[in-house]
Amino acid sequence: MKIAICPGSFDPITFGHLDIIKRASKLFDKVIVLVIVNPEKHCSFSPEERAEMISKVITDIPNAVVDIYDGLLIDYFKAHNATVIVKGLRAMTDFEYEFQMALVNRQLCPNADTLFLTTSAEYMYLSSSVVRQVAKFNGDISQFVPKQILNTIIERLYKKDTEE
Numbered sequence: 001m002k003i004a005i006c007p008g009s010f011d012p013i014t015f016g017h018l019d020i021i022k023r024a025s026k027l028f029d030k031v032i033v034l035v036i037v038n039p040e041k042h043c044s045f046s047p048e049e050r051a052e053m054i055s056k057v058i059t060d061i062p063n064a065v066v067d068i069y070d071g072l073l074i075d076y077f078k079a080h081n082a083t084v085i086v087k088g089l090r091a092m093t094d095f096e097y098e099f100q101m102a103l104v105n106r107q108l109c110p111n112a113d114t115l116f117l118t119t120s121a122e123y124m125y126l127s128s129s130v131v132r133q134v135a136k137f138n139g140d141i142s143q144f145v146p147k148q149i150l151n152t153i154i155e156r157l158y159k160k161d162t163e164e
């Protein structure tokens with residue numbers, strides 16, 4: 001079975017992520033959407049909340065599952081007999097960092113290839129931080145994230161800001 005891992009912070013998941021996950025699901029037998037816990041990064045949502053949002057928006061992708069991992073991606077990759085790591089690339093600005101990560105992962109495990117899918121043009125500008133910024137001011141994020149998670153995001157980010 002060919003297993004792809006789509007790792008990320010997903011704080012929160014966006015239509016851009018979903019596009020990559022859907023495309024990966026057509027290329028591989030199984031896609032694991034992996035919420036990585038990064039202690040160096042302050043996230044607005046807990047890993048469990050991020051995973052729950054993901055599970056709500058991947059219901060129509062039968063071969064996709066979500067998981068949470070606190071550790072090195074490559075250790076998860078090996079433990080789950082994964083075939084490939086799939087990442088989305090939006091622009092050259094993503095490239096240097098992603099290139100470095102792919103090389104480090106391959107250094108740690110020589111058969112761990114990273115497959116880069118170019119973003120669909122309509123999502124080139126989209127990122128989780130864009131969603132957080134717009135949601136913070138109660139802006140319309142319906143074009144950025146699926147409707148199933150709209151309220152969770154707005155309630156958390158808008159309320160939090162006005163309460164401060």
Ligand code: PNS
Binds near residue numbers: 038071074101105
């Ligand atoms: O969505 P992001 O924040 O760009 O995702 C980055 C992520 C979580 C995929 C990356 O930071 C990662 O793989 N972290 C796990 C730690 C790890 O394995 N690092 C590689 C060696 S430096």
